[in-house]
Amino acid sequence: MCFKKRQLQVESKKNITSFELMPYLLSNCETTDDVKKILADASILNVSFSEKLPAADLH
Helix, strand or coil: CCCCCECCCCCCCEEEECCCHHHHHHHHCCCHHHHHHHHHCEEEECCCCECCECCCCCC
8 A cells, every 4th residue: 555645634534644643543443454444544644743843754
């Protein structure tokens, strides 16, 4: 799977910032299948936590 970072929100998808991604998945998923379902309908936003910290690169 390839996920592109987007600055703009996508209305038809669950918009999650890069810094929220891991806590969101860990608190909402019990299995890898749960993760796959969420990511299939997700848009990862390229938004910084603060102006002093750049947006996290996902690798």
